[in-house]
Amino acid sequence: MKKMMTRFGALAASALIAFGSCLAVNAEEGYTYNYDYWGDVQYSPDTYKVVGVYTSVELGLDTLMNNPTGLFIHGDMVYICDTGNNRILEIRRTDTEKFELVRIIDSFKGNVEVNTFASPTDVSVTDDGYLFVADQNNHRILKLDMDLNYIMEFDKPTDATYNQDLSFLPSKIVTDTAGRVYCVATSVNSGLIKYEEDGVFSGFVGATPVTYDFVDFIWKKLSTKEQRAQLESFVPTEYDNIYVDHEGFIYACTTHVAEQDLDTGAADPIRRLNMMGSDILVRNGEWEIIGDLYWGDGGGYKGPSLITDITAFDNDVFVGLDKVRGRLFAYDDQGRMVCAFGGNGNQDGYFRRPEALDHMGHDLFVLDSLDCSMTVFTPTEFGNDIFQAIEQFQNGEYTASGESWQRVLELNGNYDLGYIGIGRSLLRQKRYREAMDYFRLKWDDDNYSKAFKQYRKEWVEEHIVVIFLVVFAVLCIPLAIGKIRNIKAEIDRADIFRDFSA
């Protein structure tokens, strides 16, 4: 019996060891990660946790969702484009975890031929109470009021700049505060289609600049007509999705990026467009804003991250959704990565075919078109501290921001933004010497130089007397020595003394 007990004990112990080592492995390969200065992956505590995954059943739908592709959030209302069922779901978030179906929009009132939708792909709601729907297979963008009365529609531009051979398939829309509508249409690569409030097409915005280098040019010159046709043509890329941030700038993302362009930094999968359509995204980070830096083809996924949707918080943190590996990448207002998390799979917090992304406050909503579900994320304590620190800094509460970053570092000592955040807070508090230490730790030479410049200035002002004395000494002492030597030599050579020496 005793022998059996020991055996059992040994078995339990070995099982415990095995289990323990298994746990250790899991802790190493985290759900959330970031890149440090050297581009090494640094696993971090989770910044987001799953509130819940909401499928048709949880939302109380009789007909199950079918290939939902569009997601829009306005206040506490969530709009889902149930593309496969030609309807739009209006859902209210009543509590952190509770969602309540308000109505199913599948038709509207008004004097038009077709009063239903055909594959609606996106929806947008304005503050003054209008509902815009990208009614893809009816080739129109609808403007309805909240009682679903038809107001007007935006059709295929008749302008000569629009290729009339293309059928008009609006896929993503946004509206700005002035009531203008921006639209991404399938296979239109001249940029975003822009309509004025009255429905007039007013041109394209933000076409991606065509990039080609000298080598391409030489190749094109040398190749035959047939070869040239086979080469990739130099056309601008089309956008995949757009989002209007709180300042009215448009965040646009594209999945049409070539690997080698990402490698050289020529491609920008994420842009922030101003009214002129030029890219004003701040890229002060050490690494490009391209999602994953390493594209190992593990698990059957390969190639770079393809950012399929994007959203931006009011604190200018923006989040991109990668449809290849099902990951979310958050960047701060300087273009430095805040966190990356997610993955493909069937567990909560993993996706099968993530399609759309939006946010409510700091909560993130991801729509999965294959799983027909909506995953809701909310920041953890760690995530909240990061956002708080960023917001406090933006509001000028530098001391408080430094304290928040300190809390962040207590939870994750490998978090580069934390050190730089504390440094920037110290810099604003004119504590340059301390700020320099924090910047040096995380190799931030620009900020270090800013702090050092001030520190150097202070140091010189404090020690001006000593510096002056040293310079004076360095300049004058050799002069004086030379002078003395001259005098000595003259004395030695003087005629009066000659007699003595002789």
Added chain:
Amino acid sequence: MFAALKKKETYSHYFATLKFALYCITHPLDGFWDLTHERRGSMAAANTILILTLLARIMKLQFTSFIFNKVYWPELNIFLYLASVLFPLALWCVGNWGLTTLFDGKGKLGQIYMATCYGMTPYPLIQFPLILFSNVVTVDEAEFYSVMSAISLVWAALLILAAMMQIHEYSLSKTVGFTVGTGLAMLVMVFILLLFFSMISSGVAYFVSVAREILFRM
């Protein structure tokens, strides 16, 4: 030998030859001619300059401001780092000697080594003050640093060229030609060394596996 160390002349000669390096870098043609032909250089001084160069390299890693020199410490191997100077130097000396002896170069292997080391003088001479300088500038003033750093390298390269010209008693065009030739010779040597080491390691691996097999059977 110890008796020689106690004599004052040993040191005065050493210091005189070391000081001659300063003459060489400002008057290369004249200086490098005298270096070997007038015996105004010494091996001890050449070694000292080499050691100072290596020291400058190491000090640069640790003490240069991180603005100019970001070191990924986890992957740094100090011996490999030093070998990045010593190995090309050895290859250069051997390659140059091997090539020039065939084309009536007057320099001996030791003289090539000595002259090359003397030619490296600007490197420690400029790099040591630059280490101090790097710590009092910001990124805006980084240009000064990079320009000075480049000067130290270009100057050293020109000096080595001049040195080779003088000790082999070559014309300028011939020197440039043989410098290129030496570069090729270095590549050939690297190739042969790689071949040699990979063959040795396969050979050793063979005997190790035979020994393992025997032990396993016994």
